[in-house]
Amino acid sequence: MPSFTRLIVVQVAVIFTAVLYNFFTKYFDNTVCSQDPPITLKYDEQQVYSWDDTCQLYSLDYKEARGKFRAATQLYENVETFSFPVAIDSSNEPLTIDVAIFPGNTPEYGTIVHSSGLHGVEGYAGSAIQLALLQKDVLPLSENNRPTIIFLHALNPVGMQEHRRSNENNVDLNRNSIHGNMEDFVNRRDPNNANYDSFRRFLSPTDPDGFFIDPTPWYRTVGIWINLLPQLYKYGFVALKRAMVSGQYHHPRGIFYGGKELQPSLQHIQIFWNQRSDLFRDAPSLVWIDVHTGLGPFGKDSIHYHATSPNGAISRFPQTAAELQNQHFFTSHSVTTSVTQGETSEAFVGYDLTKGMMTSFLAEAYNGSGLFITQEFGTLPAILVGRGLILDNMLYQENIRSKTKPSDGSTTQSVGSGRQDHSYRSPFLLNVFFPQSTTWRASVVRLGVALVVQCLQMSTKANTSSYL
Numbered sequence: 001m002p003s004f005t006r007l008i009v010v011q012v013a014v015i016f017t018a019v020l021y022n023f024f025t026k027y028f029d030n031t032v033c034s035q036d037p038p039i040t041l042k043y044d045e046q047q048v049y050s051w052d053d054t055c056q057l058y059s060l061d062y063k064e065a066r067g068k069f070r071a072a073t074q075l076y077e078n079v080e081t082f083s084f085p086v087a088i089d090s091s092n093e094p095l096t097i098d099v100a101i102f103p104g105n106t107p108e109y110g111t112i113v114h115s116s117g118l119h120g121v122e123g124y125a126g127s128a129i130q131l132a133l134l135q136k137d138v139l140p141l142s143e144n145n146r147p148t149i150i151f152l153h154a155l156n157p158v159g160m161q162e163h164r165r166s167n168e169n170n171v172d173l174n175r176n177s178i179h180g181n182m183e184d185f186v187n188r189r190d191p192n193n194a195n196y197d198s199f200r201r202f203l204s205p206t207d208p209d210g211f212f213i214d215p216t217p218w219y220r221t222v223g224i225w226i227n228l229l230p231q232l233y234k235y236g237f238v239a240l241k242r243a244m245v246s247g248q249y250h251h252p253r254g255i256f257y258g259g260k261e262l263q264p265s266l267q268h269i270q271i272f273w274n275q276r277s278d279l280f281r282d283a284p285s286l287v288w289i290d291v292h293t294g295l296g297p298f299g300k301d302s303i304h305y306h307a308t309s310p311n312g313a314i315s316r317f318p319q320t321a322a323e324l325q326n327q328h329f330f331t332s333h334s335v336t337t338s339v340t341q342g343e344t345s346e347a348f349v350g351y352d353l354t355k356g357m358m359t360s361f362l363a364e365a366y367n368g369s370g371l372f373i374t375q376e377f378g379t380l381p382a383i384l385v386g387r388g389l390i391l392d393n394m395l396y397q398e399n400i401r402s403k404t405k406p407s408d409g410s411t412t413q414s415v416g417s418g419r420q421d422h423s424y425r426s427p428f429l430l431n432v433f434f435p436q437s438t439t440w441r442a443s444v445v446r447l448g449v450a451l452v453v454q455c456l457q458m459s460t461k462a463n464t465s466s467y468l
């Protein structure tokens with residue numbers, strides 16, 4: 001080989017190695033959880049909480065997370081606990097949403113809800129935050145002058161168990177959170193909204209017969225990029241992201257499918273909401289934090305909120321994103337609102353054509369002073385999150401392959417109906433939505449607990465401050 005060519009080859013190899021080294025040291029800095037240092041959180045200059053064992057907070061398995069959550073809530077006396085059954089797995093174990101209600105004793109402080117796992121595999125972060133809150137008694141769960149505090153653990157338990165983002169029917173529960181008549185909404189929705197159909201063969205590739213392709217090692221590493229990179233070059237990353245995340249309602253086996261009817265998990269929430277109006281509708285203030293992962297800068301949290309005001313009155317919470325960030329959510333990377341246009345953070349770019357967010361779905365049903373918050377923790381670069389979702393859907397659909405041609409969504413097959421008979425677990429999404437990194441694990445717990453504490457301070461102080 002001529003020396004010039006050899007020099008080029010060596011340089012390319014060095015650059016490639018450096019890129020890989022940087023990638024793994026940043027995103028997988030510690031795959032051995034037991035080596036994590038303690039996590040410390042300090043607020044109000046006085047209160048210091050520390051968690052010595054991160055491994056004890058995080059789980060890699062839904063059942064492990066559920067067991068830890070239930071054990072932690074059972075240590076309290078003044079708690080009401082129950083479960084909403086969502087499915088039964090192949091070994092007849094229940095997959096449930098677990099609820100813990102710590103009743104308040106100061107009605108004007110209202111209710112604070114913390115929910116995890118709406119997107120299944122994303123739930124390991126929210127579950128760890130909930131356990132951290134319960135273990136250290138950070139919240140005034142048994143003190144005088146406390147609001148009602150509710151934990152909802154694993155809103156999508158099947159997705160959490162299968163390490164998938166969608167639920168048992170391949171439905172994205174955020175895109176499924178549609179108010180009013182869902183059938184009307186689906187009929188009115190442009191099937192090619194945000195160009196999903198135009199990009200479908202890249203986002204959800206099938207063979208000429210309409211069957212999903214098994215993503216071979218070649219496709220996982222090279223083929224997918226041969227497919228995607230020309231599209232990214234031509235249309236840009238945001239166009240492709242928008243096509244994915246906006247949600248589609250016509251291809252049950254595609255990605256970001258929003259479903260055709262309200263899913264069991266959300267039906268449970270709706271019934272709970274209607275039956276316990278004392279906790280929700282009649283509470284003078286309501287803060288709901290729904291924890292997600294996958295968007296935004298690594299280990300940082302981006303807040304997206306929907307604020308509500310009582311009829312004809314001013315809300316007790318600040319209404320603008322700038323006010324919220326400066327006065328309360330100062331530890332957050334960015335704060336944006338669903339009401340004001342043009343304030344989009346990096347994490348939520350490309351969501352402008354999206355319908356369906358559980359937090360907005362709940363906000364629309366509430367008439368008091370409310371803050372309905374999505375707390376989103378960044379994980380890997382967005383392009384790798386997209387790759388994981390595409391490959392996971394291909395493998396999942398190939399795994400439950402049916403004899404019916406599936407691609408046009410017009411058949412009457414029951415999507416995911418065989419789920420309980422196979423033990424699918426995605427090999428693509430756990431590390432994407434739950435990076436095995438010390439830095440990330442510590443940051444999520446710290447910022448997740450901080451947001452709840454900040455909401456608590458806002459809810460309780462709001463009654464005597466100028467917000468009224």
Ligand SMILES: [Zn+2]
Pocket residue numbers: 119122292293294
């Ligand atoms: Zn999510």
